Amino acid sequence: MYSLQDVIRCDLCETPVPPKHCELCHIHLCEACVETHLSDQSKDHYIVPFNRRGTIPKCPYHSPKLCIIYCKDCNVPICKICSSFGEHVQHNTEDLLKAMTEKKELIRKDLQEFEESIYPKYEEAATNIPVQRADVNKRSQKLTTDLDKQGEALHTEIETIIQGMKSELYNMDAQHIAAIDQQEVAINKTSTEIKKVIQDLKRLVDTSDVCIVSGYTYRTEEFRSLPAQFQVTLPTFTPQEIHREQIHQQIGSLSELVITYPVGTLLDEPRILTDIQTEYEYGLHSVSCLSDSELWTCGYNNILRLYNLQGEVLRSVQTKSGNDPQDIAVTRSGDLVYTDYWDSSINLVRVTQIQTLITLRGWRPFGLCSTASGDLLVTMTSDDDKQTKVVHYSGSTEKQTIQWDDQGKPLYSSRYTKYLSENRNLDICVADCDANAVVVVSAAGKLRFRYTGPPSTPRGSFDPRGITTDSKGNILTADLYNHYIHIIDQNGRFLRFIHNCGLQYPMGLCVDSRDNLFLAERDLCKVKKLQYYKKWNQKAV
Numbered sequence: 225m226y227s228l229q230d231v232i233r234c235d236l237c238e239t240p241v242p243p244k245h246c247e248l249c250h251i252h253l254c255e256a257c258v259e260t261h262l263s264d265q266s267k268d269h270y271i272v273p274f275n276r277r278g279t280i281p282k283c284p285y286h287s288p289k290l291c292i293i294y295c296k297d298c299n300v301p302i303c304k305i306c307s308s309f310g311e312h313v314q315h316n317t318e319d320l321l322k323a324m325t326e327k328k329e330l331i332r333k334d335l336q337e338f339e340e341s342i343y344p345k346y347e348e349a350a351t352n353i354p355v356q357r358a359d360v361n362k363r364s365q366k367l368t369t370d371l372d373k374q375g376e377a378l379h380t381e382i383e384t385i386i387q388g389m390k391s392e393l394y395n396m397d398a399q400h401i402a403a404i405d406q407q408e409v410a411i412n413k414t415s416t417e418i419k420k421v422i423q424d425l426k427r428l429v430d431t432s433d434v435c436i437v438s439g440y441t442y443r444t445e446e447f448r449s450l451p452a453q454f455q456v457t458l459p460t461f462t463p464q465e466i467h468r469e470q471i472h473q474q475i476g477s478l479s480e481l482v483i484t485y486p487v488g489t490l491l492d493e494p495r496i497l498t499d500i501q502t503e504y505e506y507g508l509h510s511v512s513c514l515s516d517s518e519l520w521t522c523g524y525n526n527i528l529r530l531y532n533l534q535g536e537v538l539r540s541v542q543t544k545s546g547n548d549p550q551d552i553a554v555t556r557s558g559d560l561v562y563t564d565y566w567d568s569s570i571n572l573v574r575v576t577q578i579q580t581l582i583t584l585r586g587w588r589p590f591g592l593c594s595t596a597s598g599d600l601l602v603t604m605t606s607d608d609d610k611q612t613k614v615v616h617y618s619g620s621t622e623k624q625t626i627q628w629d630d631q632g633k634p635l636y637s638s639r640y641t642k643y644l645s646e647n648r649n650l651d652i653c654v655a656d657c658d659a660n661a662v663v664v665v666s667a668a669g670k671l672r673f674r675y676t677g678p679p680s681t682p683r684g685s686f687d688p689r690g691i692t693t694d695s696k697g698n699i700l701t702a703d704l705y706n707h708y709i710h711i712i713d714q715n716g717r718f719l720r721f722i723h724n725c726g727l728q729y730p731m732g733l734c735v736d737s738r739d740n741l742f743l744a745e746r747d748l749c750k751v752k753k754l755q756y757y758k759k760w761n762q763k764a765v
Contacts, residue, residue: 236260245277246270247290268304272321280320294323396459399650399667403454406596406648409556410451410695414737417515418447439534446516446738451695454648489758490711494722497740498753500535508749510690510732511742512554519734519742520560521751522549528562528573531751544571544578551592551643553600561600563589565640570602570617582620587613591643591654599623601652605640612636614644614652614665626652626669635663635671643732647693649714655688655701662688662701664716673716675699686710690733690744694757700741702730709733709743711756722756 232252234242239254246253246261247270253261262269270292272280283289283303291301297315306312421443428440502508507524514520517533526546530539541560543549549562560573561581568584570592582589584604591603600617612634613627629635636642637658644654650667660683662675677686688710690702697714700722709722709730722741732744741754 243274244271245274247272247277247280247292276321292320293317294320296323393459400456402596402650403456403648407451407454409596410737413515414447414451417517417737421447446740451737454697490720491756491758494725494741494754494756496725496752497755498533498751500531500533500751500753502531502535502749502751503529503537504749506747506749508731508744508746508751510549510552511734511744511751512552512560512732513734513736513742514554514558514560516736516738516740519751520552520554521732521744522552522562523744523749524548528552528560533753541573541576541578544580545569550590553592553594555594555600556598561592561594563592563602565590570600582617588640590640593645595646596648596650601644601646603636603640603642603644603654605638605642609640610638612638612640612642614654624669626665629671635665641689643689643691645691645693645699647699647714648695648697651714653691653693653699655691657687657689657704660684660686660688662691662699662710662712662716664699675710675712675716675718677703677710678718689731692733692735692741694735694739695737696739700733700735702733702743704729704731704746709741722754725754727752 231240232242233240234254234257235251236257237254239256242252242254242257244253244255244258245251248268249261251261252274253271258271262271270280270290280290280292281301283291283306286303286305289303289305291303291306293302293304293307294300295302295307295312295315295317298312301320302312302317307315307317428437431437502521502523504521504523504525508521509524510522512520514530518530518538520528520530522528526543526548528541528543528549529537532538543562543564545564545567547564547566550565552560552562554560555572562571562573563569564571565588568588569580570582570584570589572579572581586607587604588607589602589604593601595601595616602615602617603612604615605612611627613625613636615622616624616626627635636654636656639658641657642654644652647653647664651672652665652667652669654663654665656663659674660676664672664675666672685706687704687706688701689704692700694700698719699712699714701710701712702708703710707723707727707730709727711719711722713719727743727745728748729746730743731746734742736742739757741756743752743754744750745752
């Protein structure tokens with residue numbers, strides 16, 4: 225193979241074709257001389273196979289040191305100095321040649337898998353693409369033919385049934401319009417608030433009163449983004465095979481209208497924006513937003529109070545009967561409604577006048593909420609405490625009663641302490657503390673789910689009281705004795721607790737148009753305003 229002049233020999237003993245090489249000393253070595261060479265401890269050595277000579281890279285930071293070590297954490301060759309000082313000191317390392325041998329073996333295995341398994345799968349999948357396209361066309365043609373036949377077969381039979389299904393569509397349209405109306409209300413409500421802020425700012429610009437100007441707080445942030453826009457899953461039609469004797473069942477089905485809302489980013493640590501000490505001495509239990517800066521409250525006395533965010537009482541109203549109110553709600557027109565459990569009445573407060581809207585017989589009202597359509601929902605218990613129901617009122621006219629499930633069993637426990645809220649998808653959400661559950665039914669009164677706390681919640685420890693919903697369709701309920709707020713989505717899936725901001729005995733809840741949460745603390749008689757969503761222009765907390 226070599227001429228006499230070209231033969232490479234061991235630099236120590238002249239043995240031809242030596243199999244080893246010292247990268248640091250730059251000499252060739254036979255197997256017998258390797259140990260002799262390494263015995264010279266006056267300098268470093270690094271023995272490599274002869275065919276790998278010259279492949280060890282120099283350190284870019286400590287030239288002319290060679291990178292004879294492999295950093296497994298960083299996947300780079302390094303020199304001894306790099307391994308002893310700097311960023312690689314605590315990293316996992318091994319001999320470079322050993323690491324390269326392992327890498328080569330891994331590369332060979334990967335190459336084999338790509339050639340023998342992965343690439344053939346992709347080739348096969350690519351071959352199937354034209355077949356799939358052909359199947360789509362074939363299936364579409366078949367379905368088109370089936371649809372034509374279905375239309376011909378049903379032509380003389382479907383008119384009455386179709387009219388009924390159109391009626392269902394009209395009802396769904398009404399729900400859809402109600403959701404749109406609600407969105408309009410939120411926008412108009414905020415617009416009205418903005419106009420008021422503009423007027424106030426104009427007065428501040430023109431005033432020379434230092435006290436008034438110095439009391440101004442920055443409010444631009446809370447109005448920058450529009451209320452969240454809802455999304456709609458529209459109904460679809462699914463045809464069935466025709467059987468004349470069962471034509472109504474066989475004609476097909478119309479899927480439900482499903483309205484979903486955009487998902488926001490919940491903060492890990494909610495922020496307390498406002499802390500209002502009210503004038504109640506004990507038992508603050510309800511709060512309802514008149515606007516983003518004004519809120520009605522009620523507690524265990526006969527006075528209803530309207531506060532601003534500075535904690536000032538803007539208005540006080542005594543109940544008509546002198547009894548303690550059980551719950552309050554603000555209507556779409558801005559009036560206050562409250563329930564009087566003791567005289568079985570539901571009352572409207574307009575400016576300084578109180579009007580009794582409804583007087584019940586045999587039933588006593590408790591929880592109350594105003595719906596997106598401007599109606600009222602009321603929870604009530606029979607005089608003998610044996611039955612509970614939710615009644616839907618339009619003005620003083622009863623439109624709907626929700627009391628039983630599909631098996632004729634009660635939806636709610638028999639005791640009276642029940643708060644409720646209408647969700648953005650028109651579900652009716654009841655906090656039933658005696659059942660240790662949040663009971664959610666559709667607008668038609670069909671049970672959707674019961675939430676009894678996250679899976680780890682001990683049986684009976686969940687104590688839901690105040691309840692509200694936000695623009696995303698999430699449900700928030702106050703867990704009184706655990707000092708938590710539970711946040712669940714519109715399908716009952718637990719999302720998060722609000723519990724790490726010093727809450728004590730949370731009771732009443734409501735949200736403003738910006739999805740800020742107002743919370744009434746029962747024993748401290750404080751109202752706290754919390755931000756629990758990340759705002760669009762706010763960095764993550």
